[in-house]
Amino acid sequence: MTGIPENVVLLADDGTPVGTAPKATVHTDDTPLHLAFSCHVFDARGRVLVTRRALGKATWPGVWTNSFCGHPAPDEDFAEAIARRAERELGLAVHSVRSALPDFRYRAVDASGIVENEICPVYTAIADGDPAPAADEVAEWTWVEPGDLRAAVTATPFAYSPWLGWQLAAWQGDYRAR
Template identity: 85%
Template sequence: MTGKPENVVLLADDGTPVGLAPKATVHTTDTPLHLAFSCHVFDERGRVLVTRRALGKATWPGVWSNSFCGHPAPDEPFEQAIARRAERELGLRVRDVRPALPDFRYRAVDASGIVENEICPVFTAIAEGDPEPADDEVAEWAWVEPEALRSAVGATPFAYSPWLGWQLEAWQGEYRPA
């Protein structure tokens, strides 16, 4: 780590970059629209990695979600940001990063009142090994069959991040790497 604060890219409603803000200050009850990404990581057997958010997370602590999410640095390509975040959050190397839902966007309000407000393209990737996640990011993880995840989210949506449910609803065709 360089010690520099992590910045996120602020966006106009049409997705045009309009500025930067420190990540630590962006997620509030009045979160501005900003750029993010989600990634669904699959293993060689076709199972998808789900993670349970750490209990110390400011938003949606303890809920299950997609493999990981993050924010690209200014001018950082998504593929590079995804590789960086996979290593930082999951201790995992990924390959074959591909867009799955390039136009995904959402706004969600946590029970605490904190808002997620993101243009958040969704990607798939293939894992190289098993994760060794950072404790401050992930409480638990599991490899699951994609259709089993769809069924579980449908049956118990409250146990999952809202964006995971919305991403699965938007997914066209078979839920697998793009």
């Protein structure tokens, strides 16, 4: 990792970029709307990778969520941002990146009061091996059958990130890599 601060793209309500800000300063109790992405990684057997957020995370520590999330840098292509973040967060190379929920947007407030406020297109990708995640990002991980994940989120939504539940609810058709 470099010493260069990571910037996020700030957005107007209609999704138009209006500036940038350091990621470290954006997530507060009054988080401005900004650009992000979520990625659901599948393996060759069709299982999806779910991760448990590290206990040291500022928001939603210790909850299970989709494979990984991130923020594209200003002028960075989503596929490049996804590959970069997969490597940084999961130690994993991904390929076959595809759009799944291009218009996904959400706002959620963590128990600590920190707000997520994102236009957050959702993607799928394929990985050919197991992750070796960064300890500051991921506490645990597992590959699960997509139907089993849907059932678990429905039965115990409090154990999962809110955006994962909303993404699964918005997913049309089969929840698999496309």
